[in-house]
Amino acid sequence: MSEKTRYTDEELQEFKELILKKLDKAQRDYELLKANVMNSDGNDTADTSPTFKVLEEGASTLSKEEAGQLAQRQMKFIQHLQAALVRIENKTYGICRETGKLIPKERLMAVPHATLSVEAKEGKRK
Numbered sequence: 068m069s070e071k072t073r074y075t076d077e078e079l080q081e082f083k084e085l086i087l088k089k090l091d092k093a094q095r096d097y098e099l100l101k102a103n104v105m106n107s108d109g110n111d112t113a114d115t116s117p118t119f120k121v122l123e124e125g126a127s128t129l130s131k132e133e134a135g136q137l138a139q140r141q142m143k144f145i146q147h148l149q150a151a152l153v154r155i156e157n158k159t160y161g162i163c164r165e166t167g168k169l170i171p172k173e174r175l176m177a178v179p180h181a182t183l184s185v186e187a188k189e190g191k192r193k
Contacts, residue, residue, distance in 0.1 A: 071169055074161045078172070083155050086179045090148045093141060100138035104131050147180035154182075163187050 074082070154160040161170050165187035174181055183191075 072162075073158060073169070074172075079155050079158065079160055082160060082175060082179060083152065085176065086148050086151050086155070089179060090145065090152075093145050093148060097138060097141040097145060100134050100141060103134040104138060106131075144180075151180045165190070 151160060161172075161175055162168070163170050163184040164182045166184055168184060170181055170184045174185060
């Protein structure tokens with residue numbers, strides 16, 4: 068029996084559905100983070116409150132910075148998921164870019180945007 072070189076169309080469809088679900092959630096999370104950073108979701112007293120609340124403003128700024136960093140990471144994750152969808156369309160999804168072998172299905176279910184097998188990833192660390 069020869070070694071499998073790519074996933075079947077049915078398997079690719081299964082991965083696509085998983086990725087689309089993760090992409091939808093990631094985009095919703097990104098929008099929430101972006102709204103937090105831009106303060107577009109509020110018409111509260113924060114923008115009219117007296118400036119003697121210096122500590123609260125400092126905490127608010129820190130919180131916005133953290134939300135901004137999280138939003139950047141979320142956008143990168145979205146881009147990786149979108150790239151995985153392109154690989155599915157090209158039928159190159161699940162092929163390790165280092166070894167050229169198939170990445171195990173279990174790994175792709177856990178990390179659907181993976182482009183390296185565990186062996187290749189561990190080899191890079193050494």
